Amino acid sequence: MPAMDEKNGAARPLLAVRDLCVSFFTHVGEVKAIRGISFHVDPGETVGIVGESGSGKSVTSLAVLRLLPYPGRIMSGNVTFRGEDILSKSAGNMRALRGNEISMVFQDPMTSLNPVFTIGEQIVEALAVHGGKKSPAEARTRAIEMLNLVGIPDPEARFGAYPHEFSGGMRQRAMIAMALVCGPSLLIADEPTTALDVTIQAQILELMAGLREKTGASIILITHDLAVVSEACSRIIVMYGGQIMEEAPSEELFENPLHPYTKGLMRCIPAFGGAGRERLVPIPGTPPDLLKPPAGCPFVERCREAMRICLSNRPAFYGEGRHRASCWRLDPEAPK
Amino acid sequence: MSRHNRPAVGEAPLLDVRGLKKYFPARSRSFFSKEKRTVKAVDGVDLSIGRGETVGLVGESGCGKSTLGRTIVRLYEPTEGEIMFSGKAAPDRRKMQMIFQDPYASLNPRMTVGDIISEPMVIHGIGTRSERMNRVHDLLRQVGMNPDHAMRYPHEFSGGQRQRIGIARALSAEPEFMVCDEPISALDVSIQAQVVNILEDLRDLYGLTYLFIAHDLSMIRHISDRVGVMYLGRIVEIAPTEELYGNPEHPYTKALFSSIPRIGRQKEGEGERRITLKGDVPSPIDPPSGCAFRTRCPHAEKLCADRVPALADRGAGHYVACRLCGSQSPPP
Numbered sequence: 001m002p003a004m005d006e007k008n009g010a011a012r013p014l015l016a017v018r019d020l021c022v023s024f025f026t027h028v029g030e031v032k033a034i035r036g037i038s039f040h041v042d043p044g045e046t047v048g049i050v051g052e053s054g055s056g057k058s059v060t061s062l063a064v065l066r067l068l069p070y071p072g073r074i075m076s077g078n079v080t081f082r083g084e085d086i087l088s089k090s091a092g093n094m095r096a097l098r099g100n101e102i103s104m105v106f107q108d109p110m111t112s113l114n115p116v117f118t119i120g121e122q123i124v125e126a127l128a129v130h131g132g133k134k135s136p137a138e139a140r141t142r143a144i145e146m147l148n149l150v151g152i153p154d155p156e157a158r159f160g161a162y163p164h165e166f167s168g169g170m171r172q173r174a175m176i177a178m179a180l181v182c183g184p185s186l187l188i189a190d191e192p193t194t195a196l197d198v199t200i201q202a203q204i205l206e207l208m209a210g211l212r213e214k215t216g217a218s219i220i221l222i223t224h225d226l227a228v229v230s231e232a233c234s235r236i237i238v239m240y241g242g243q244i245m246e247e248a249p250s251e252e253l254f255e256n257p258l259h260p261y262t263k264g265l266m267r268c269i270p271a272f273g274g275a276g277r278e279r280l281v282p283i284p285g286t287p288p289d290l291l292k293p294p295a296g297c298p299f300v301e302r303c304r305e306a307m308r309i310c311l312s313n314r315p316a317f318y319g320e321g322r323h324r325a326s327c328w329r330l331d332p333e334a335p336k
Numbered sequence: 337m338s339r340h341n342r343p344a345v346g347e348a349p350l351l352d353v354r355g356l357k358k359y360f361p362a363r364s365r366s367f368f369s370k371e372k373r374t375v376k377a378v379d380g381v382d383l384s385i386g387r388g389e390t391v392g393l394v395g396e397s398g399c400g401k402s403t404l405g406r407t408i409v410r411l412y413e414p415t416e417g418e419i420m421f422s423g424k425a426a427p428d429r430r431k432m433q434m435i436f437q438d439p440y441a442s443l444n445p446r447m448t449v450g451d452i453i454s455e456p457m458v459i460h461g462i463g464t465r466s467e468r469m470n471r472v473h474d475l476l477r478q479v480g481m482n483p484d485h486a487m488r489y490p491h492e493f494s495g496g497q498r499q500r501i502g503i504a505r506a507l508s509a510e511p512e513f514m515v516c517d518e519p520i521s522a523l524d525v526s527i528q529a530q531v532v533n534i535l536e537d538l539r540d541l542y543g544l545t546y547l548f549i550a551h552d553l554s555m556i557r558h559i560s561d562r563v564g565v566m567y568l569g570r571i572v573e574i575a576p577t578e579e580l581y582g583n584p585e586h587p588y589t590k591a592l593f594s595s596i597p598r599i600g601r602q603k604e605g606e607g608e609r610r611i612t613l614k615g616d617v618p619s620p621i622d623p624p625s626g627c628a629f630r631t632r633c634p635h636a637e638k639l640c641a642d643r644v645p646a647l648a649d650r651g652a653g654h655y656v657a658c659r660l661c662g663s664q665s666p667p668p
C-alpha cells in the first residue's frame with residue numbers, strides 16, 4: 001500500500017513497516033514474537049494497535065524504536081521513517097531520532113520516572129539530550145510550557161516536585177510532557193491508560209486528542225482495550241499471535257468486521273448500550289505458543305470458521321481500499 | 337436465561353451490613369509526631385444482599401470496594417458496625433468464600449492443583465480423602481478443566497485456567513455467598529468472557545449469591561442484578577442494574593459512566609457529551625467534610641460541606657446519597 005502512494009507523489013507515509021520479523025532467543029528456544037507484519041502511519045493520523053497479551057503489539061513499537069530488550073532481535077523486514085531506513089542507522093543517528101522525531105510513552109508512569117530527580121529536571125534532561133543547546137533558563141521555560149500544555153495545574157511550582165508527589169494521572173501527564181518536549185512528529189503510546197482509573201483515563205485520552213490537534217504529531221496508540229481505540233483512533237490494526245489479522249478505519253472495523261478473530265472479540269464484550277443480558281460468546285482455547293507457531297493462520301485452533309487450508313497455509317490479505325483482513329474465508333474460492 | 341431464584345418478598349436478606357467501618361492505621365506525618373492518622377477505607381456502609389442475588393460494586397481504585405469485600409468475609413475485622421450473615425453475627429467462613437483478582441499470586445506455587453482445591457474441605461473437615469479427591473475432579477470438570485490437571489502445579493497453567501482453579505477452590509466447601517474481587521481484570525478480553533460464563537453457570541446451578549467487585553462497568557452491568565457505586569469509602573448510589581444505568585442520579589455516577597470509552601460513541605456524535613472530572617480522588621486519610629465528592633463535583637454548593645448525605649430512597653429500589661439530587665434543586 002505505501003509503495004503506491006510514493007509513486008503517485010501523494011502524501012508519503014510518516015512511518016512504514018514492511019515484512020517485519022522479530023524473535024526472542026530464550027533458553028527454551030526461539031520465540032517468534034512478530035512474524036511478518038506490514039503497516040504504515042500517515043502524518044497527523046492516530047493509529048490504534050489492539051491485541052491481547054503476547055500478540056506482539058508492544059514488541060512492534062520497541063522494534064520501530066530499535067529498543068528491543070536483550071534476547072530480542074529483528075530478523076528481517078524494513079522500517080522507514082520519512083522514507084529513511086531506520087534499521088540501518090548507526091546507534092548515534094538512531095539516538096538523534098528517538099526523542100526528537102519519535103518518542104514513546106510507556107504504560108507504567110510509576111516505574112518510568114526516576115524517583116530521585118524532580119519532574120522538571122527530567123523534562124529538562126530530555127531537552128538537553130535531544131533538543132540541542134539551550135540555556136538553563138530557556139530549558140526551564142520550555143519545560144514549564146509543556147507542563148502547562150498537558151494540564152498540570154500550577155506548573156511553576158510543580159516543576160520542582162518529585163514523582164512521588166504526583167498522582168498516577170499527573171505522572172502520566174508528566175511522561176507525555178517529557179515525550180513531547182522536543183516536538184516529535186510521531187508519538188508511540190504503549191498502554192498509556194491501562195494503569196489508570198476510568199475517570200483519569202478519560203482525562204488522558206482527551207489530552208492526547210487535543211495535543212494531536214495542537215502539535216500535528218501522529219500517534220500510535222497500543223492497547224488491549226477495543227473501546228479505547230474505537231474512541232481515540234481513526235484507523236485500527238488488530239494483531240494476534242505476532243501477525244496482523246485485520247486493519248480498517250475505526251468505524252468500518254466495528255460496523256463490518258471481516259476477520260473471525262475480530263468478530264469473536266466483539267462478541268466477548270457485553271454491549272454497553274444494550275440491555276446487555278445476552279450470554280457472552282467466549283473465544284474458546286488460548287492464544288498460540290509462539291515457540292512453535294502454527295504454520296497457517298495463528299487463530300486456526302480457536303476459529304469457528306476454520307478450514308483445512310487454514311492449518312497449513314498462511315492467508316494473504318483480502319479486502320478493498322483501507323479495509324483488509326488476513327483470512328482464507330475471504331478468498332473468492334472459499335466456500336460460503 | 338433463567339434469572340434465578342430472587343428472594344421472596346419479606347424474606348430476610350442473606351447478608352445484612354449495617355454502618356460498617358474499616359479504618360487502617362496510617363504512617364504519621366513525621367517519625368516524632370504523636371499524632372495518629374487513619375485511612376478510612378470503608379466509612380459507614382449499609383448493604384443488604386438477598387439470597388441468590390448478585391450485587392455489583394464499582395468505583396475507582398482506593399474507593400474501598402475491595403476492603404469492603406474483604407471485611408464482609410472477615411479477612412479484616414471491622415472497626416465498627418455489624419455484619420449479619422443468615423441472621424447470625426458470627427462469621428460462617430465455610431459459607432462465605434472469595435475469588436481473588438490476581439490468579440498468579442493467589443495460588444500457592446508449591447501445592448498441586450488438587451491440594452489447592454481440596455484445602456478448604458480439609459480445613460472444614462469435609463469428607464474422606466477419596467471423597468475429597470472425587471469432588472476435586474467434579475469441580476475441575478465444572479470449571480471446564482480436565483480432572484487430570486489435579487496432579488499438576490499452578491505454574492503450568494495460563495491466567496484464565498488459574499482463575500478457574502481459584503473458582504473451583506472457592507466452591508469446594510459448598511459456599512452460599514462468594515465475594516468476587518475483580519476476578520477478570522487480570523485476564524485478556526477473549527478469556528474474560530469464558531470466566532464470566534462459568535461464574536454465571538455456577539450461580540444458576542448452586543443458587544449462589546455474589547458480591548461482584550470490578551471496575552469494568554459493562555461487565556458489572558452484564559452480571560449484576562443490583563449495582564452500588566462507591567466513592568471514598570461510602571456507597572453514593574445503589575439501584576437495580578437497569579435503573580442505575582438508565583437513570584444515574586448521583587453526579588459521580590454520571591461522570592463515571594460517561595468516562596467509559598465505548599464502541600460506537602464517535603458515531604453517536606455530540607448528543608451525549610462526556611463529563612470529564614477535574615482532578616484526582618482525595619486522600620482517604622483526610623477526606624473532605626460532608627459529601628466526599630464535593631471537591632470534584634460540577635454542581636457542588638456550600639451546603640454539601642456541612643454533613644455527609646445519607647442514602648435517600650428515590651423509589652424503585654434506587655438510593656442516592658446526594659443533597660442536590662433531592663426534589664428542590666435537581667442538577668442539570
